[in-house]
Amino acid sequence: MPDYDLVIRNGRIVDGTAAPGRAGDLAVRGDRIAAVGSVPGRGAREIDAQGSAVAPGFIDVHTHDDAAVVRDPRVDFKIMQGVTTDVLGNCGAGVAPASDAFRTYYRTGMGPILGESDLPWSTTAEYFAAVEAAHPACNAVAYVPHGVLRYVVMGMEKRAPTDAELRRMCDLLDEGMRAGAIGMSTGLVYVPGAYARTDELVELAKVAARYGGIYGSHIRNESGGLLEAVEEAISIGERAGCGVQLSHHKSAGVFGLTERSLPLIARARERGVDVTIDVYPYTASSSSLAAMFRLGREQAFEAAPAIIASVKYNKERYEGKYVSEIAADLGLPIGDAIRKILEEEENTPSVIMFIMDEADVRRVVADDHCMAGSDGLPSEGKPHPRLYGTMPAILQKYVRDEPLLTLEEAVRKMTSLAAAKHRIKDRGVLREGWYADIVVFDPETVADAATYQEPRQYPRGIEYVVVNGQVAAERGRQTAARAGCMLRRGQ
Numbered sequence: 001m002p003d004y005d006l007v008i009r010n011g012r013i014v015d016g017t018a019a020p021g022r023a024g025d026l027a028v029r030g031d032r033i034a035a036v037g038s039v040p041g042r043g044a045r046e047i048d049a050q051g052s053a054v055a056p057g058f059i060d061v062h063t064h065d066d067a068a069v070v071r072d073p074r075v076d077f078k079i080m081q082g083v084t085t086d087v088l089g090n091c092g093a094g095v096a097p098a099s100d101a102f103r104t105y106y107r108t109g110m111g112p113i114l115g116e117s118d119l120p121w122s123t124t125a126e127y128f129a130a131v132e133a134a135h136p137a138c139n140a141v142a143y144v145p146h147g148v149l150r151y152v153v154m155g156m157e158k159r160a161p162t163d164a165e166l167r168r169m170c171d172l173l174d175e176g177m178r179a180g181a182i183g184m185s186t187g188l189v190y191v192p193g194a195y196a197r198t199d200e201l202v203e204l205a206k207v208a209a210r211y212g213g214i215y216g217s218h219i220r221n222e223s224g225g226l227l228e229a230v231e232e233a234i235s236i237g238e239r240a241g242c243g244v245q246l247s248h249h250k251s252a253g254v255f256g257l258t259e260r261s262l263p264l265i266a267r268a269r270e271r272g273v274d275v276t277i278d279v280y281p282y283t284a285s286s287s288s289l290a291a292m293f294r295l296g297r298e299q300a301f302e303a304a305p306a307i308i309a310s311v312k313y314n315k316e317r318y319e320g321k322y323v324s325e326i327a328a329d330l331g332l333p334i335g336d337a338i339r340k341i342l343e344e345e346e347n348t349p350s351v352i353m354f355i356m357d358e359a360d361v362r363r364v365v366a367d368d369h370c371m372a373g374s375d376g377l378p379s380e381g382k383p384h385p386r387l388y389g390t391m392p393a394i395l396q397k398y399v400r401d402e403p404l405l406t407l408e409e410a411v412r413k414m415t416s417l418a419a420a421k422h423r424i425k426d427r428g429v430l431r432e433g434w435y436a437d438i439v440v441f442d443p444e445t446v447a448d449a450a451t452y453q454e455p456r457q458y459p460r461g462i463e464y465v466v467v468n469g470q471v472a473a474e475r476g477r478q479t480a481a482r483a484g485c486m487l488r489r490g491q
């Protein structure tokens with residue numbers, strides 16, 4: 001009789017707390033870590049991790065996999081990069097709660113970004129049950145998305161809610177919090193979320209706060225108005241009494257503003273507001289072309305290179321092509337070319353825009369309270385490589401090639417820091433009795449293989465991925481295991 005189900009031998013244990021890595025073994029029984037350190041007994045399966053790091057499974061705090069975990073529950077693009085828990089419902093966008101009107105809107109509104117779904121649920125609790133029934137390969141937790149609440153209650157009304165409408169949104173959020181959501185997210189550059197004023201968001205955030213939930217935000221402005229937008233998000237947390245997560249923190253289009261935004265955040269922390277941030281390790285963003293064009297008009301596209309990532313119809317003609325190339329081929333100014341693409345493709349395209357400065361990215365990555373969030377869009381076509389490569393890219397770039405973080409510190413950001421903030425219990429640290437979400441990788445070879453032209457490439461150097469005690473990937477291959485759970489807040 002073996003003593004354990006799985007023993008990982010002779011690895012360098014990087015436990016997620018930022019404690020110095022140390023040589024050791026790790027044993028798993030059922031879905032839990034049974035021992036860490038020196039393991040005398042035998043495992044039914046033994047893995048030799050000599051020369052490799054053994055770390056808690058990575059937590060991707062910023063995903064748009066809400067529909068993907070049901071539609072494509074293998075979520076290979078996550079498992080293969082060592083992600084064992086996805087945070088869903090970001091940027092105010094998502095798939096629940098759903099009404100008939102929202103189901104219709106979703107097809108052209110959020111669907112092109114999140115991927116197709118019939119949304120065969122109504123409440124957040126029913127959606128969580130559907131995720132569970134789909135048996136995704138990775139775990140998930142979720143925000144209740146404000147853009148969905150607002151659409152369900154008010155449609156595309158560009159005004160403040162009436163008292164009754166606000167009460168209805170609060171009730172829907174309350175239902176989501178009782179179902180186990182981790183808080184509420186907003187996307188304040190996207191409609192209909194952008195129509196909300198601060199007071200509406202404070203009232204809603206108070207509902208999340210009652211349950212110990214957090215306020216996650218794609219803030220109102222990530223460009224010239226970055227500092228004011230950061231202040232608004234902090235004030236919402238402060239007034240509502242909840243923690244704040246600033247999504248994909250960046251200084252876009254204008255460079256260097258993170259020099260001032262990070263101290264602003266640090267001062268809020270000193271006042272006792274629990275503000276943290278996340279980042280993806282690339283200088284290009286990706287979003288809906290229609291939304292970005294609405295925000296930046298042609299100037300934004302004239303100022304920086306942009307690539308069409310995915311379209312509905314003319315894939316050969318547009319996907320993977322620079323907007324400037326397309327405009328030249330068409331003999332049109334950039335703005336007119338974009339209008340033509342949007343019209344032909346029914347506003348569904350997603351775009352990649354090179355609008356950040358590496359110095360800002362490095363400054364944000366290095367911040368003590370910054371986590372890893374891919375912001376990957378599980379769309380068709382040629383999605384931003386962050387979908388496949390975010391976690392390995394951090395380890396490759398910022399730990400090995402252009403050192404900014406120790407391995408231990410990078411792993412802490414991707415695990416325990418993320419778990420504590422997102423109300424994910426007993427995960428994110430390799431500790432006896434905690435869940436067996438584990439990644440084994442080679443710090444010398446780990447690398448992001450995805451590129452803008454060929455984004456669907458699994459990373460190198462991720463050797464084993466274990467989710468709830470089951471081996472989900474080994475030596476570059478995904479297994480049949482689909483051991484992920486829909487995690488309820490604090491459960």
Ligand SMILES: [Zn+2]
Pocket residue numbers: 090091187218247248
């Ligand atoms: Zn966003």
